Amino acid sequence: MQHFLIQALNGVQLSMLVFLLAVGLTLIFGLMNILNLAHGAFFTMGAYFGLVVANKTGSFWLALLIGPLLPFVAGFVLQFFILQPLAQRGRSTHLDLALLTFGLLFATAGAVEYIYGSAFHSIATPDMLRGRIALLGIEYPLYRLFIIAVGIAIALALVLVIDRTLIGATLRAGVDNREMVTALGININVLFALVFGFGSALAGFAGVVSAPVMSIYSNMGIGIVVTTFVVVVVGGLGNLKGSFYASLIVGMTDTFAQAFLPEAELFAVYALLIVVMIFRPQGLFGAVGRVA
Amino acid sequence: MSTEVTCRQSEPRAALKLLPIPVSRRACGIPLVLLAAGLCALPSVVSGYAMTLAVEVMIAGVFASGINLLTGYTGLVSLGQAMFLGLGGYGIAIGTALLGWPLWVSAPVTLVVVAASATVIGAICTRTRGVEFLLITLAFSQMFYGAAIKLRWTNGSDGMTGIPRPDLSLLGVSADSPATFYYYVLAVSVLALLLLWRIVNSPFGSILVGIRENERRMMSMGYAVANYKIGSFALAAIVCAVAGILQSQYTYFVGPDSMSWQMSGEGVLMVIIGGANVIFGPFAGAAIFVVVKQALSLITDEYNLFFGIFFMLVVAFFRGGVLGAINTLIGKLR
Amino acid sequence: MSALEIRNLRKAFGGLQVISDLDLKVPSGQRHAVIGPNGAGKTTLFNIITGWQPPTSGEILIQGIPVQQGRPDLVTRGGLSRSFQKNMLLESVTVLENLRVACQAFHASRHSVFRSCRSFSDVVRKAHDVAEQMHLDNVLHRNVNELSYGQKRQLEVAIALCAEPKILLMDEPAAGTSPDERANLIKLINGLSSELTILLVEHDMDVVFAICDVITVLSYGKVLTTGTKVEIQSNPQVIEAYLGQHHA
Numbered sequence: 036m037q038h039f040l041i042q043a044l045n046g047v048q049l050s051m052l053v054f055l056l057a058v059g060l061t062l063i064f065g066l067m068n069i070l071n072l073a074h075g076a077f078f079t080m081g082a083y084f085g086l087v088v089a090n091k092t093g094s095f096w097l098a099l100l101i102g103p104l105l106p107f108v109a110g111f112v113l114q115f116f117i118l119q120p121l122a123q124r125g126r127s128t129h130l131d132l133a134l135l136t137f138g139l140l141f142a143t144a145g146a147v148e149y150i151y152g153s154a155f156h157s158i159a160t161p162d163m164l165r166g167r168i169a170l171l172g173i174e175y176p177l178y179r180l181f182i183i184a185v186g187i188a189i190a191l192a193l194v195l196v197i198d199r200t201l202i203g204a205t206l207r208a209g210v211d212n213r214e215m216v217t218a219l220g221i222n223i224n225v226l227f228a229l230v231f232g233f234g235s236a237l238a239g240f241a242g243v244v245s246a247p248v249m250s251i252y253s254n255m256g257i258g259i260v261v262t263t264f265v266v267v268v269v270g271g272l273g274n275l276k277g278s279f280y281a282s283l284i285v286g287m288t289d290t291f292a293q294a295f296l297p298e299a300e301l302f303a304v305y306a307l308l309i310v311v312m313i314f315r316p317q318g319l320f321g322a323v324g325r326v327a
Numbered sequence: 328m329s330t331e332v333t334c335r336q337s338e339p340r341a342a343l344k345l346l347p348i349p350v351s352r353r354a355c356g357i358p359l360v361l362l363a364a365g366l367c368a369l370p371s372v373v374s375g376y377a378m379t380l381a382v383e384v385m386i387a388g389v390f391a392s393g394i395n396l397l398t399g400y401t402g403l404v405s406l407g408q409a410m411f412l413g414l415g416g417y418g419i420a421i422g423t424a425l426l427g428w429p430l431w432v433s434a435p436v437t438l439v440v441v442a443a444s445a446t447v448i449g450a451i452c453t454r455t456r457g458v459e460f461l462l463i464t465l466a467f468s469q470m471f472y473g474a475a476i477k478l479r480w481t482n483g484s485d486g487m488t489g490i491p492r493p494d495l496s497l498l499g500v501s502a503d504s505p506a507t508f509y510y511y512v513l514a515v516s517v518l519a520l521l522l523l524w525r526i527v528n529s530p531f532g533s534i535l536v537g538i539r540e541n542e543r544r545m546m547s548m549g550y551a552v553a554n555y556k557i558g559s560f561a562l563a564a565i566v567c568a569v570a571g572i573l574q575s576q577y578t579y580f581v582g583p584d585s586m587s588w589q590m591s592g593e594g595v596l597m598v599i600i601g602g603a604n605v606i607f608g609p610f611a612g613a614a615i616f617v618v619v620k621q622a623l624s625l626i627t628d629e630y631n632l633f634f635g636i637f638f639m640l641v642v643a644f645f646r647g648g649v650l651g652a653i654n655t656l657i658g659k660l661r
Numbered sequence: 662m663s664a665l666e667i668r669n670l671r672k673a674f675g676g677l678q679v680i681s682d683l684d685l686k687v688p689s690g691q692r693h694a695v696i697g698p699n700g701a702g703k704t705t706l707f708n709i710i711t712g713w714q715p716p717t718s719g720e721i722l723i724q725g726i727p728v729q730q731g732r733p734d735l736v737t738r739g740g741l742s743r744s745f746q747k748n749m750l751l752e753s754v755t756v757l758e759n760l761r762v763a764c765q766a767f768h769a770s771r772h773s774v775f776r777s778c779r780s781f782s783d784v785v786r787k788a789h790d791v792a793e794q795m796h797l798d799n800v801l802h803r804n805v806n807e808l809s810y811g812q813k814r815q816l817e818v819a820i821a822l823c824a825e826p827k828i829l830l831m832d833e834p835a836a837g838t839s840p841d842e843r844a845n846l847i848k849l850i851n852g853l854s855s856e857l858t859i860l861l862v863e864h865d866m867d868v869v870f871a872i873c874d875v876i877t878v879l880s881y882g883k884v885l886t887t888g889t890k891v892e893i894q895s896n897p898q899v900i901e902a903y904l905g906q907h908h909a
Contacts, residue, residue, distance in 0.1 A: 070458040072406075121643055130404055133458050134599070135642045137406065137592055142635025149629050261469050264462045272459055298477070305470040309451055312463060316454035530765055530781065531774045537762045540751035547711070547749070549737035549766035549824055 037173050042294045043287070048179045048248075050286025051186025055241035056259060057266040057278040058193065059234030065273025066206055067227050069118060070133040074238055074263065075256025076143035077106035081239020082251045083147070086156055095161035095247075102243035103236040110235025113139075115228035147253045158246035182244055189237070190279050197275065206230060262289065262301070265308045271321025281319060366513060370506040378509050380621065384614045385516040386573045391597040391609030392523055393566030398598055399608070400527060401559040402539030403453070406461050406591045407468030411564040413475065413586030414441050415571025420487040420581045425480065430491055434572060441568040442561050449560030453553060456542075468591060475583035486582025490575045502576075512573055516610075519566060524606055526562065535559050567594075589631075596638050662725045664689040664828050664858040665710070665741070670719035672705055672882070679705050680882040683719070687860055689827070694861045694869045697879035703862045704746065706879075707832050711743045712736040724827060738767065742826035744818045746833040746862075750805050756816055757801040760788035763823030788823070795819040795849055811842030815849065828858040835868045847871045 060074045085102025089095060118132055160178050167174040197203035205221060217223050242255075249255070262285060270281030285304055292303030311319060370378055394408045415437060422433025452463050476484045492502035493511060500507045526532050534555050537545045546552050575581040584590065593616065601612025623633050663686045670683040680702045687693045695703055708714040710721050712733040721728040723739045737743075751759050761778070764787040765771050770778070779785065792798045795815050800808060808816065818834055834850070835843045843865070850859070850872055863869045869876060876893045878885040886896055893899050 064458070070461065072461075130457060130461070131642055133461055134404070134595065135639050137595075138635045138638030138642060140635065141589070141592060141631050141638055145629050145631025145633070145635055149632060261466065265466055268455075268459055268462050268466070301473050302470065305466060308463065308466055312451050312454055316459075318459075525775045525777075528777045529774050530768075530770045530776075530778045531772070533758070533762055533765070533778050534771060536754065537751055540753060541749050543733075544745075544749040544751065544820070545762075546733045547737060547743055547745075548763045548820065549734045550771070551734050 038294075040171060040173050041175065042290055044175055044179065044183070045294075046287035046290035047283070048182050048286075049290055050282045051183050052241050052245050053259065053262055053266055053286055054186050054279055054282035055189065055244070056238050056263040057270065057282055058190070058275060059237040060263060061267050061270065061273055061275060061278045062193075063231055063234045064267070065275070066230055067114075068129045069114075069122075069231075070129070070136065070272075071231075071235075072133060072136040073139035073143055074136075074235070075260030076140065076147070077110060077235040077238035077256075078242040078245075078259060079143070079147055079253070079256040080106045080109060080242070081236070082242030082246050082255060083151060083156075084239070085243035085246060086158055086251055089158045095158060098158060098246075099240070099243050103239035106239030106242075107232040107236035109232075111228045111232035113235075114231035115224065118231075119224055119227065144254070144257070147256075151253055153253055156251040158243070158251070160247040178247055182248070185244060193275065262304060265304050269308060269311050269318055271318030274318065274320045277318060277320030284319075370509050375505055378505055380617060382505075382509055382512050382577060384610070384617045385512050386570055386577060387594075387597060387613035387617055388610035389516055389519050389573065390567055390570035390594050391601065391613050392519060392606075393563045393568075393570065394594045395598045395609045396523060396526070396535075396566065397559055397563035398595065400532065400539065401535040401556060402542075403456070403556065403559070404461055404595070405452075405464040405560075406588060406595065407464030407466075408563065408567050408594055409586050409588070409590035410468035410471040411441055411445060411567035412571040412574065412590060412594075413471060413581070413583070414444070414564075415568030416490070416575030416581035416585055417475065417481060417487070417571075418568065419572050420490050420575060421481065423491055424487055424489055430493055437572065438565055438568055441564050445561040445564030446557060449557040449564070453556040453560060465588060465591070468586060468588065472583055472586045472588075475586055484583055486580055486584075488580050490579050490581060492576045492579075508577070512577070515569065515573060519569060520606065520610075523566065527606065531555070531558070592638070593634075596641065600641055663687055663722075664691075664724060665860060666720075666722040666725075667706075667710070668720045668722070670706075670709065670721070671717045672702070672709060672714070673717045678882060680709075680716075683879075683882070683884055685877060685884070685887075687828070687858055689858055690856055691875055692859045692861070692873040694863060694873040694876045695879060696863065696866075696869060696876060697885075701879040702882040703879060704832060707743065707830055707862060710736075711741065711830065737824050737826070740827035741830060742821040742824040742828070743830040744821040744832060744834060746836055748813050748817050750813060750816060750820070752805050755802055755804055756792070756797055756808070757785075757788055759805060759816060759820055760791055760797075760823055761785055763820045764788045764791065766824060791819050791823050794852070795822070796845070809842075811838050811845065814838055814842065814846060818846075818850070822853075826857070828860065829853075831859065831861045831863075833863055834861070835863065835865050843868060 056074065056078055059077070060071060064070050081102045084105040085098035088101045089098035092098075118135070121135070122132060164178045164181050166177055168177050168180065170180075197206070206226065208215070242251075245259075266278060266281045266285045269285060270277030270279075285307065288303050288307050289301070296303070315321070369381060373381075390408075390412055393411070394405070397408070398404050418437025418440060419430065419433045422428045422436060423430060426433075428436070448467055452460060452467065455463055475481060481487055492508060495502050495507065495511070502508050502511055527535075534545070534550060537548075537550070538552055538555060538559075542552055571581075571585065574585065597612035597616045598609055599612070600615050601608035601610065619637065620630070620634070623630055627633060665685070665687040667683055667685040670680055671678070672680040683702075683706070695706065697703055705714065709716045710728070712728055712730055712735065715730040723736065723741045726739055728739070729735050751762065761784055765778070765781075765784050768781065768784050770776070770781040770784060773781075789798070789801070792801055795818065797812065797815055797819060800812060805813065805816065814834060814836075818829075818831060821829060821831070831850075835846055838846060847868060853859075859872070861869065861873060870890055873890070875887065875889060877887040878893065878896075878899050886893070886899060888896065
């Protein structure tokens with residue numbers, strides 16, 4: 036029972052990390068119809084930049100705050116100066132842009148390898164969050180609970196912003212009818228670039244947050260990003276709530292599979308993907324039954 | 328943030344720019360004869376290095392041709408075709424090394440297994456389209472990659488060695504000699520190209536093009552589109568597996584990296600460079616790619632970085648691929 | 662048995678009832694129009710009839726046989742072919758190729774993987790025949806993206822004819838055409854076989870009156886009235902809502 040509870044909490048913790056990545060990806064896709072295959076690069080970027088900050092200042096919290104800024108800027112620049120102009124010139128369909136980000140994936144994998152080599156790094160857990168806490172008959176690391184809390188908090192904040200605020204309404208309107216929103220005097224390009232930056236920053240944030248429990252290394256983005264892709268497809272591309280629930284499902288599946296069937300590794304996750312695709316190709320929460 | 332009926336899902340054009348088929352016969356005639364003569368004479372006139380490059384180009388070309396059938400002709404952009412490349416190589420490795428079958432049994436069995444698994448995988452993947460299809464093919468190939476690394480009976484990440492080349496002793500030659508192997512690969516490549524050429528000009532091929540152009544309309548016309556997509560997926564997989572067999576025979580080795588997303592990406596890039604849809608495009612793309620890769624590896628260790636940049640530039644600016652650009656040029660000159 | 666019969670059709674998108682209790686019988690050979698303002702449910706109706714969207718409840722019978730949802734290809738096989746409001750053409754190939762592929766749909770050759778498509782001359786011949794019928798024979802070898810808009814609309818309808826349907830559904834065939842193109846299209850449609858049942862959605866009343874004998878008026882997803890040209894033109898409710906003054 037204790038073992039089960041620990042695994043369940045680990046599962047939720049992993050789910051929250053994956054959610055932070057998935058939400059950026061799916062937000063960007065839902066609003067701009069761009070699939071950023073290099074999304075994992077922002078995860079890596081945030082972690083490394085956070086590492087630099089942590090090493091310079093010795094503060095985890097500063098790393099958490101400042102780390103995501105680099106991916107934010109990178110994402111903004113990518114969308115505003117590269118993806119947007121290409122899309123507007125009509126040269127590239129959404130598929131083209133996805134392929135472009137695939138090239139970016141190669142490039143960033145190479146760049147990170149070049150700059151940092153293949154050594155493993157880490158950021159120390161902040162003092163305030165060290166140690167374990169007694170919970171429901173077990174002792175669970177406080178930091179992991181922190182990750183869970185952060186994930187849920189961000190999920191709630193996002194739902195509030197997207198559904199209830201003017202910015203959220205503007206974004207939703209911008210996806211539906213870009214020209215109309217521009218005609219209303221809103222600079223949709225800047226808005227989209229900001230959202231892209233924000234989604235990337237979330238990934239970077241996840242990178243810093245994950246650092247105390249996972250290692251920082253040049254390929255760290257790749258492993259978690261494939262899980263993220265599965266989450267995003269299972270949840271329904273573009274569906275925010277879907278990605279939350281899917282993160283939970285996938286995170287739990289992965290954790291329990293690893294705990295009880297260590298040989299299976301990612302197979303459980305892929306098996307889940309296959310089953311979902313057979314019965315609901317649009318994702319568990321995606322728009323219902325398009326014929327074509 | 329949900330989507331509905333028309334909007335983003337009805338992408339009538341595929342990402343990759345196309346040329347109208349069929350390719351004019353007259354334009355092909357003389358250059359084709361010259362090319363054929365050149366290819367046959369190659370081993371006698373060039374150095375060993377150039378010959379190995381040629382072999383690499385042909386193998387890459389077969390791989391890219393398989394991808395082209397699915398991507399350029401049917402409009403389904405997949406980032407997971409390397410799984411079939413790898414399956415081809417692993418297939419004969421398992422068949423010859425583990426099961427002790429001779430090559431002439433292992434190869435066909437491998438292709439049958441690939442066809443069957445591709446049909447199943449295709450049936451699942453083609454339930455999606457566009458970027459979801461991209462992602463799910465990527466996920467599937469990552470799954471195979473993971474399996475290849477973990478499975479002990481295929482030596483995990485060390486890969487399998489000792490892949491045999493075809494026994495050509497009946498013809499009095501040994502496939503271990505570079506020149507002989509070159510002709511073997513040339514023969515297989517030509518056969519593959521002929522096969523693809525027939526497929527593309529057949530009614531089946533025309534239906535694939537129709538699906539790429541306007542899938543909804545094809546359904547409206549009365550075609551059971553799903554079946555054709557699966558068929559295209561399976562045929563493409565078989566061609567990629569043939570390339571995988573050739574590849575593993577070339578290096579006498581197969582490893583998990585042959586199934587990586589990097590390999591899939593390289594294949595897609597070759598198709599984009601060469602110009603999807605034209606039957607020689609994949610080979611032209613393969614040639615350019617192999618040469619660029621060789622050149623890059625001489626200049627720098629940072630292959631991934633420059634390759635990635637190159638990839639992005641090609642996708643952004645070379646809408647018709649190199650052959651497309653040449654064709655446009657010829658059109659303008661006429 | 663009617664060519665097309667719709668019984669108790671209902672369609673709701675979430676809380677929005679788009680079609681309610683729609684009954685319609687179209688006898689064989691009739692030229693029937695469905696008109697009504699935007700939002701009346703006309704295109705949704707077409708999508709449901711052709712299997713692109715499932716109804717919430719109700720039945721669609723094509724020549725007495727119920728429509729299987731989610732399979733537009735089977736609907737066409739059952740004898741009902743459709744042309745679209747927005748051109749749905751195979752853009753990068755020729756006009757002839759568009760028609761040939763359409764004519765190939767029920768031909769045994771469609772399974773062939775090795776023979777050249779050109780070797781199936783009966784399919785090619787059929788494509789030529791349809792092209793002649795729709796006055797496209799002089800642009801057969803042009804690429805679709807080189808055609809004028811009016812010619813594309815002609816091709817749009819021609820493709821639907823290739824399936825040799827018993828019932829032809831046309832979704833605003835004259836949408837966006839110039840007066841000349843419209844007149845040409847009307848002439849071509851009127852020239853089609855009198856055995857062909859036609860169901861037309863149109864906004865342009867000139868086109869409706871030129872082609873159709875019977876008109877059904879939809880309003881907010883319900884049938885307001887069905888009648889002949891004359892009856893509709895003199896129905897005060899209809900005049901007020903949809904036809905405007907000059908047709909009175």
